[in-house]
Each structure stands twice: as structure tokens, then as C-alpha cells.
Amino acid sequence: MLELMLFLWIITACIILWEKRHVRMVLWLGLSSFVASIIFFILGSPDVAMAEAAISVFSTIFFIVCLEKYYTLRNPEQKVVSSQKNDSLVSHGLRILFAVFLFGLFMYFSPDTYFDPHLKELYIRRAATDVGGENIVGAIYLGYRVFDTLFEALVLVVAVVAVIHMSHFDETPPKDEKQSEVRKSNVALFLMRIVAPLTIVFGIYLVVNGFLTAGGGFQGGLAIAAFFICRYMVYDIYDISMSKVNKMEEMVFAAISILAVLIVFQEAQALIPYHLLPMFQNIYLIAMNGLVGLKVACGFLILFYRYIAIERS
Amino acid sequence: MPANIIEISAILMFIISFYGLISTKNIIKSIIFIVLMEVSVVMFWLSFGFSLGQLPPILSSIGGMEYIDVVGIENIADPFPQALMITAIIIGLSITAVNTIMFITLYRKYNTIDWDVAKERSLTE
Numbered sequence: 555m556l557e558l559m560l561f562l563w564i565i566t567a568c569i570i571l572w573e574k575r576h577v578r579m580v581l582w583l584g585l586s587s588f589v590a591s592i593i594f595f596i597l598g599s600p601d602v603a604m605a606e607a608a609i610s611v612f613s614t615i616f617f618i619v620c621l622e623k624y625y626t627l628r629n630p631e632q633k634v635v636s637s638q639k640n641d642s643l644v645s646h647g648l649r650i651l652f653a654v655f656l657f658g659l660f661m662y663f664s665p666d667t668y669f670d671p672h673l674k675e676l677y678i679r680r681a682a683t684d685v686g687g688e689n690i691v692g693a694i695y696l697g698y699r700v701f702d703t704l705f706e707a708l709v710l711v712v713a714v715v716a717v718i719h720m721s722h723f724d725e726t727p728p729k730d731e732k733q734s735e736v737r738k739s740n741v742a743l744f745l746m747r748i749v750a751p752l753t754i755v756f757g758i759y760l761v762v763n764g765f766l767t768a769g770g771g772f773q774g775g776l777a778i779a780a781f782f783i784c785r786y787m788v789y790d791i792y793d794i795s796m797s798k799v800n801k802m803e804e805m806v807f808a809a810i811s812i813l814a815v816l817i818v819f820q821e822a823q824a825l826i827p828y829h830l831l832p833m834f835q836n837i838y839l840i841a842m843n844g845l846v847g848l849k850v851a852c853g854f855l856i857l858f859y860r861y862i863a864i865e866r867s
Numbered sequence: 868m869p870a871n872i873i874e875i876s877a878i879l880m881f882i883i884s885f886y887g888l889i890s891t892k893n894i895i896k897s898i899i900f901i902v903l904m905e906v907s908v909v910m911f912w913l914s915f916g917f918s919l920g921q922l923p924p925i926l927s928s929i930g931g932m933e934y935i936d937v938v939g940i941e942n943i944a945d946p947f948p949q950a951l952m953i954t955a956i957i958i959g960l961s962i963t964a965v966n967t968i969m970f971i972t973l974y975r976k977y978n979t980i981d982w983d984v985a986k987e988r989s990l991t992e
Contacts, residue, residue, distance in 0.1 A: 556919065560876040567883045567903055576895055583899050590906050597873070597913050598921040598944030605956045606906070613902060613963045620895070620967040624974060646890070653886040660878045671916070674945045678924060678935060681946075688926035694950035706954040713961035720968045767927060772957055850957065857964050864971060 556596050563589045576624075580617040584610050600768035601691045604760075608776035612854060615783070619861040686835025687765030695770075696842045700814045703846065707807050710853045714803065718796075721860050743788060750784035753777055761847040765839035771846025778847065779854035786862065796859055803852035810845045813838075873914035880907035892982050894973070898966045905959040912948040912955075924949070 566586040573579045587610030594603035677698070681690045685697030695703050757777030764770035785791060816822055817838055826834045884904040891897055922928055922938060924946035929938055974980065977988045 599949045616967045657882045690924040690946040691949045
């Protein structure tokens with residue numbers, strides 16, 4: 555099973571290497587992400603598998619909007635201009651040689667062991683008492699290594715700002731008669747009407763229950779953002795004010811920083827009486843997961859709405 | 868030398884994407900190979916200390932704190948790379964979003980999908 559999936563994963567990359575048509579390339583990329591997500595699940599990491607599966611949806615949407623813009627902006631009479639000079643056989647051969655050389659180098663120098671196994675044992679044995687919850691992965695990124703989460707949230711804020719500033723559009727969306735393509739197909743519409751409420755319930759479940767089972771703020775936030783995509787597709791509503799969502803995202807980021815600094819860096823746990831500690835830890839984990847989920851949902855909602863504005867303009 | 872088949876596959880995937888990145892002239896294809904490269908790096912990190920049939924690092928799936936020694940530490944997946952990789956995946960998606968929007972801006976300006984043509988047009992401007 556594992557070997558088959560790894561083989562499929564590498565085959566999709568080779569197909570993308572030879573593929574000339576853009577839409578097919580993007581679809582093969584989606585398949586590759588899906589296969590990678592199955593492999594992550596076999597490797598015993600359901601959290602990463604869930605995040606990867608959600609990611610494949612969003613990256614496919616980004617690429618499809620990008621290609622749609624490319625096909626509409628392209629002048630149909632004008633032939634595709636590509637550079638005249640073709641690569642010679644020597645340069646092809648040199649590239650292949652360089653790639654093979656790198657492969658050999660990586661294989662030769664990759665060591666047998668990477669991490670101190672004591673670190674793994676320490677995390678597994680002590681996470682439940684130090685940070686709380688039953689999901690050790692969540693305990694690491696919300697407790698021991700909360701700096702990572704802070705800077706990940708910062709990177710997301712920077713990405714949203716970059717996308718807003720590079721897509722030169724006004725706040726108000728264009729009021730045209732164009733409808734989303736899904737409205738032409740009754741089956742897709744019917745299915746999405748069923749799936750959309752399930753998606754948001756699943757997202758909230760992942761956020762709230764993330765400290766007990768697989769899931770957490772990132773995956774739940776992506777599911778909640780997916781609900782808004784379904785909502786746009788089915789009802790064609792484009793009514794959320796982007797500046798308000800953007801302001802909310804920044805406020806949530808500030809809240810994440812304050813909570814992390816107060817509770818993890820200032821060690822507020824030492825002030826709590828011993829018998830109240832598990833309850834306090836659970837409340838902290840739920841609050842932090844909720845804030846991270848809200849942050850990710852706001853960020854990707856803004857990104858998606860920006861792409862829709864590009865597609866409609 | 869690498870310890871298991873997943874590590875070898877991840878290195879192979881990284882090299883294939885690297886070859887695609889240096890050999891293609893298509894901008895969209897370059898962005899796709901950057902995404903593939905990032906997934907292969909995630910796979911490489913998750914393969915550390917892997918053996919088939921490891922349980923996920925969630926106490927409710929193991930059975931509780933007292934079952935850790937019954938199951939054995941070596942039969943539980945390492946939680947540390949997973950926690951790092953979840954943040955890496957979200958950052959990778961942000962990078963994809965910024966890349967595609969940069970492509971649209973570039974296409975508006977130079978009206979091409981080819982790296983060399985874009986370079987020529989930016990130089991003759």
C-alpha cells in the first residue's frame with residue numbers, strides 16, 4: 555500500500571514534468587497532493603494529512619483563477635509567443651547530470667538518525683501534564699513551541715497584505731451580471747447545498763475538539779474558509795466587507811500574541827491552584843485553537859475573495 | 868545512507884521538482900514545481916524514525932498515559948516533526964497565493980507566460 559502510494563506520488567510529478575496543457579497540470583498537482591495526504595496518514599500523522607488535503611483544494615482554486623485570467627487576457631488572434639532559441643542537447647544533458655549528481659549527494663550524506671530519541675520520549679510522556687490535552691502535536695505547537703505559531707500567523711498576515719496590494723482593485727466588488735459557473739449545473743449545486751453546512755459544522759468540531767483528537771486551529775480554520783467558498787459558489791453572495799475582515803484578522807493576531815505571552819512566556823500556570831490546573835489548561839487550548847482557527851479562516855477568506863475580484867474584473 | 872523507502876522517495880521527488888524548476892520556461896509550471904518541492908520537504912521530515920504501523924501521537928488513540936509503556940515508545944510516531952510541518956504547510960499555501968498573484972501582475976505588465984520573453988521585455992523597456 556505504502557510503496558504503491560509512493561510510486562503514484564512520483565509518477566504524478568513525472569507526468570507534470572512532461573505535460574504541456576496548463577489545466578491538466580493543475581489537476582495532476584491536486585491528485586499529487588491527495589496522494590501525499592494519504593501517505594501522511596499512513597505515516598501516523600492525521601493532523602498533517604488533514605492540513606494537506608485542505609491545502610490541495612485552496613491551491614487548485616488559486617491556480618484555476620490564475621489560468622482563467624491568463625486565458626481571458628490572452629489575445630486569441632495573437633499566437634503564443636515563446637522564446638525562439640531552443641535549448642541545445644548539451645544544456646539538457648548538463649541539467650540532468652546536475653540533478654543526478656545532487657541526488658547522489660543527498661543519498662550519500664543523509665544520516666541514519668536525525669533527532670535525539672529522548673526528545674520524542676519527553677514530549678510523549680510530559681505533554682499531557684505540562685500543556686494539557688490529549689493531542690501531543692497540538693500541545694507542541696500551542697505550548698512548547700508557541701513561537702512557531704506566532705510567526706506562522708505573522709507570515710499569513712504578510713501574505714494577505716501582499717495579495718491585497720498586488721491586486722489593484724477597489725473595496726467594492728464589480729456589480730456585473732456574471733454568475734459563478736457552478737450555477738449552470740444542477741447536480742453540483744445540489745451537492746454543494748448538502749456539503750456546505752456539513753463543512754462548517756466539521757470545521758467548528760475540529761477547532762473545539764482539536765485538543766483531544768486529530769485536528770486543531772489550522773485544519774478547522776481551513777474548513778471554515780471552505781464553507782465560505784461553497785456559500786459563494788451556491789448563492790453567489792459577495793457581501794462580506796474585506797476591510798472589516800482584514801481588521802478582524804489583525805485584532806485576532808494581536809489576541810494570539812497577548813495570550814501566548816501571558817500564559818506561556820510569563821508562566822501563568824504556576825499561579826493556578828493545582829486542582830484547577832487541568833481545567834485551566836483545557837480552556838487555554840480551546841481558546842488558542844479557536845483564535846488560530848479564526849485567524850486562518852479570515853486570512854484565507856480574504857485571499858479567496860481577492861481572487862474572485864480578480865476573476866470578475 | 869537513508870534509512871527507509873519514504874526518505875528515498877522524498878529525495879527523488881525533490882530532485883525531480885528541482886530538475887523541473889531549472890529546465891522549464893513556463894512560469895505556471897515553475898510555481899507548480901515549487902509547491903511539489905515543498906510537499907517533498909514535508910515528506911522528508913515526517914519520515915524520520917519511521918517504521919510501518921506506528922500509532923499517531925494522540926493519547927486517546929494510544930489508550931491513555933498508562934498505555935505508553937505497553938505500546939512502546941518506538942511504536943508511536945514522532946510528534947515533533949509533525950508540529951513543525953503543520954505550520955510549514957500553511958506557510959507554503961501563503962507562498963502559493965503570493966506566487967500566483969505575482970504571476971497575474973507580471974502577465975498584465977509583459978503579456979507573456981515565458982521567463983525569457985518576460986526578461987527580454989523588461990530589459991527593452
